[in-house]
Structures are given as C-alpha cells and as structure tokens.
Amino acid sequence: MSFRFESHDPHAYRRTSRLVGLAMAGQLIVFGLVFTQLLGTAFTPSLWLNALGVLLGLGATGLVLAGLRDRPWLGPVRYGWRLKQRLSTVSGYLPALRRGMADGDERALAVLAFYHQGMAQLGELDGRTLDDDAELLAERQALRLARQARRLPERVDGLDEADLADFKRG
Template identity: 25%
Template sequence: MFEIQPQNPEIYRRQTRRSTIIIAVVFLALAMVLSAAAVAMFGEPGGDNLRFNVGGVFVAVLLMVALMRGTFWNQEWMAPAVYGWQLKRSLMSITNVMHQVTAAVEKDDPGAMKLLRFYHLGLSQMHELDGNSSDHSQLVREMGLHKARMEALGIETEQTQLNPAWLEALKQTPR
C-alpha cells in the first residue's frame, strides 16, 4: 500500500538530481571499461570493433539493471527517487482506469471517490515536486469541487494511502 509522504520540493529535486548523476557516472564508467575490455580481449587492432563496443555498453546496461534492483534501490541516497517512482506508478495505476473511476464517482461510489481523492492529492504533490505549476491551477479547482462533494457525502477526505482493494473493486464493476 503506497502512502503519500510530505516532501520538501527543493530538497527532493536536489536529491533526485544527485542520485541521477551518481547513476549516470556509474553507467558511463561501466560502459567505458566494459567496452574497452571487450575490444582489448576480442577486437582487432585497427579493425572494426563496433560490435565489441556495443556489446560492452549492452553488458553495462544489464549490470546497471542488476545494481539498481539489487543494491542502489535500497540506498538512502536513492530514497527520494524511489518515492517519486512509486508515486508516479501509483498515479498511473489510477490513470489506466480513470474512465471507470469517473463513471463510478458520478454514481457516488465511496471507493471511487476515495480513489479520485488520492489521485488528486498525489498528482498535486507530483506537480509540486517536479515544479510543474502550469497544470496546478486547474487541478486545484477540480480538487476543491471533489473534496466538497466528498464532505457532503460524509466521506473522509484525507486519502493519503492507495488501497489496492479500491482498484480491484473498480475493475470488478460491470461497465
């Protein structure tokens, strides 16, 4: 179950830039070393060694995937980037069924109402974290209307957790 956590946008952006730079430098170093090693071991002096260079880069990509999943993902310096990725993934899971969400919200379905509220809160935070203010004013208006509707129906508006059961229930509803 994903939960929206308070984040300072400036600190978030600084930390995600740092983790991106670390990952890029590690990848570049791996790609260069592995390409050079492949050419040194299998290449021909003065010959066409493109396939060995590409092979070294390909192996570097595979190693980076393994490092990301096995080592980097759990490091403290990666926490903001992991949080952002999980937030975006949670929002995408709702976006994929948004037509069902909006249809159920029109019928005052409490689960869909909570799901849309989580979506609004998460999207608002993502805009804030990414520094995207262009779409924010439209979202604030929609959020206010939806929150007022939830309050009128007596539904709790602090929906900072994405309950997977809400998505499953929505997917099970006949269209």
Template identity: 30%
Template sequence: MEIREIDKDVYQKKQRKVAILVCSVFAILGLSASALLRHYYGNAEGENMTVNLAGVLIGLLITIIIFSQVFKKPYFDDIRYTWNLKKRALQIQNHRHKWEQKLQDGSQTAATVLAFYHKATLQLQLLDKNEFGYNETVEREAKFLSECEQLNLTPDAAQFSIDLLETLN
C-alpha cells in the same frame, strides 16, 4: 500507501545527485566494457558495432545490478517513495474515466481512490516544479471535491490502499 510530506529541496538535490551518478557509472562501465571487448574480440578493420553494443549492454546490466543493491539504502527513501507514488498515480490515471464513472454512481471507493490520485498528483507536480500542471490539478481537485459533496461521499486519501485498485471492474 499514504501521502507523506517530503522536503522538496532535499528531494531535488538527491534526485539530481542520483541521476548524475547513475549516468556517470553507466557511461564509465559501458565505455570500459566496449573498449575491453574491442581489444579482445574486435575487428581490426573497424567493424565493431556488435562488440560495442555488447559492451554498452554489459555496462547497463552491471549498472542496474549495482543500483538495485544501493537503492535499498535509507538515503533513497524519498526517491523510492516518489517512484512508488508515480506508479500508483499512473495506475489510477490509466483508468480515471472508469473511477470517475463509479464516483458518479456513488462509490465511496472511487471517492477514496480519486482523493488519493489528486493528492499524489499535486505532490508530484510540486516536487517536479510543474506549476502549470499544478494549477490545473488544483482546479480538477476542487471540482472533484464539489462532486463528492453533492454525492455525500467522503474523499479521504488517508483511507487509500493498493487493494482498492483491484476493485475496479
């Protein structure tokens, strides 16, 4: 996976549209399924919690099926890219202390993984308008780059591949 440039404004507009659309479709399907189930299987005395819950779950399932098919379209490339970028950054974040230890031991792999992590985190914070977190990450990246220089390691995020994450023991 490589870091690529995406237009922040376009990404945010698409993200908002998709969120509103998913929520709307889910609400409509959930409410409709609940109403239909209440009509055919509901209790006239009003105890319909399980029927309503079943309707909501059916609406959720249908929404997931619809969007799993629609999400493959090119319109969603930027959203899929950031989704995958977040997954990779979180994978690294969960074991960052181990990667940092390997960096101290002089591991070039750790330098590559952490370089990718910092670039990914900066891009995600920029896209999410997280200015406080962004400034903090810039400082952490500067410290990381300084450590790499002292250890004579090349922090090249472009060399990152998912396979490198499997090298962590």
C-alpha cells in the same frame, strides 16, 4: 498492499534525485566505455560488440542501483518512484473512475482523491505547479464537492489497492 502518503522536503528530494540521476548516467557512460574497450581488446571491434558493451554497462548500472536501493539516503527518491508508479497505475483507469464518480461510487471517489493528492504532492516534490490545467482544476473541484456531499473527508491518507482492485473487477 496499500500506499500511504509521506512528507518529504522538496528541496532535498530534488537534490537527491538529481544526484542519483547524474551518478547513474555517469556510471552508465563509464561502464559502457569500459566494457566496450574490454570487448574490443579481446575480440575484433565491431558495432555489435560496442552495442554489447553498452548493454553490459546498462546491466552493471542497474545492479549498482539495485544494491543501493535500500539505503536510507535514497528514501525520498524511492518514495517518489513508488508514488509515480501508483499514479501511473491509477491513470490507466481514469475514465472508469470518472464514471464511478458520476455514479457516486465511494471507492472511485477515494481513488480519485488519492490521484489528485498524489499529483499535487508529486508536483510539489518536482517543483512544478498543476494550476494551469483548467480541466484538472474543474475535476478536482467536482471531486471535492462530491466528497463533501457524502460527508467524506476532503483528503485521504493513501491508496488502498484493494479498492482499486475491487473497482477494476466492478
């Protein structure tokens, strides 16, 4: 399975992301209160029943989100979730990838290029800048020079997870 970069409007992404977050938080509060009240009415109220009501509210909120997940208007948010998931996976292997870059491993160069492009795109979508981290900037420049030395394009289209899987084994 591979992940490809997509272009999304940062303002629309942030607006939709905030709306979804607020709606899910509000829904959790309402469902939690409703389930807690129902359980308190049916049984003698207790701390455990209140906790169970909140857990039931969390489950109901999760089910609603799972039902809405494939809606077209959630496309940018869904892309952001997938991008964050892939970046999190890659970040667990950064020390090994950096060693691979030092050794000239082209797969490591490709995965690191994906990581830096993904971090830049995520920062753009979230409205943050990544230019204040000197270590990150130095690594990005070293990666750019290493890819140029091997006549590889500066940018990649996405992450080929077979490269990452091969790199994990090797």
